[in-house]
Amino acid sequence: MNRLMDQKLLNGIKNAFQYSNKGISIMIKFTQNNQSTLHKKMGVLAIERRRHPRFSTELPLNYSRVDGKEIYGGIVANASEGGVLAYLPERMEIGAMLQIEVLYVKGLELDAIQAIAKVVWSDLFARESWGEHRYGLQFQCIDEKDFGRFMALLKG
Numbered sequence: 001m002n003r004l005m006d007q008k009l010l011n012g013i014k015n016a017f018q019y020s021n022k023g024i025s026i027m028i029k030f031t032q033n034n035q036s037t038l039h040k041k042m043g044v045l046a047i048e049r050r051r052h053p054r055f056s057t058e059l060p061l062n063y064s065r066v067d068g069k070e071i072y073g074g075i076v077a078n079a080s081e082g083g084v085l086a087y088l089p090e091r092m093e094i095g096a097m098l099q100i101e102v103l104y105v106k107g108l109e110l111d112a113i114q115a116i117a118k119v120v121w122s123d124l125f126a127r128e129s130w131g132e133h134r135y136g137l138q139f140q141c142i143d144e145k146d147f148g149r150f151m152a153l154l155k156g
Contacts, residue, residue, distance in 0.1 A: 055154040083138040115142035
């Protein structure tokens with residue numbers, strides 16, 4: 001490559017970076033004679049915003065609204081130090097506070113980890129026909145002992 005082409009490529013990469021921050025991805029394509037062309041592709045740029053690593057799991061979950069008495073069941077699909085991704089049978093509003101109980105087997109006994117969690121996001125494309133709604137639940141209050149058991153369960 002000659003100096004002019006190196007400069008073109010550098011400018012193209014710089015532009016690609018600037019566009020990628022605006023939700024546009026750029027492809028740099030080289031032709032047979034080593035000339036580069038830029039192609040714009042519109043899309044959504046996903047930026048990882050999680051503070052804690054996720055652990056895939058499949059654990060049963062009991063929950064009730066903090067101000068309610070009825071207990072429902074759900075499934076924890078993945079979890080981290082900050083909270084869980086859960087499939088629940090009912091539609092919830094963002095900000096709802098839940099008393100949750102994550103169930104697991106310890107030896108030959110059933111045990112539970114209890115916490116207060118807040119609904120911080122919901123899936124826009126919930127599979128309502130299956131009776132599933134996907135939610136991000138953020139821990140608001142969890143006992144130190146339960147938190148230690150929860151992390152050991154995830155990492156173990």
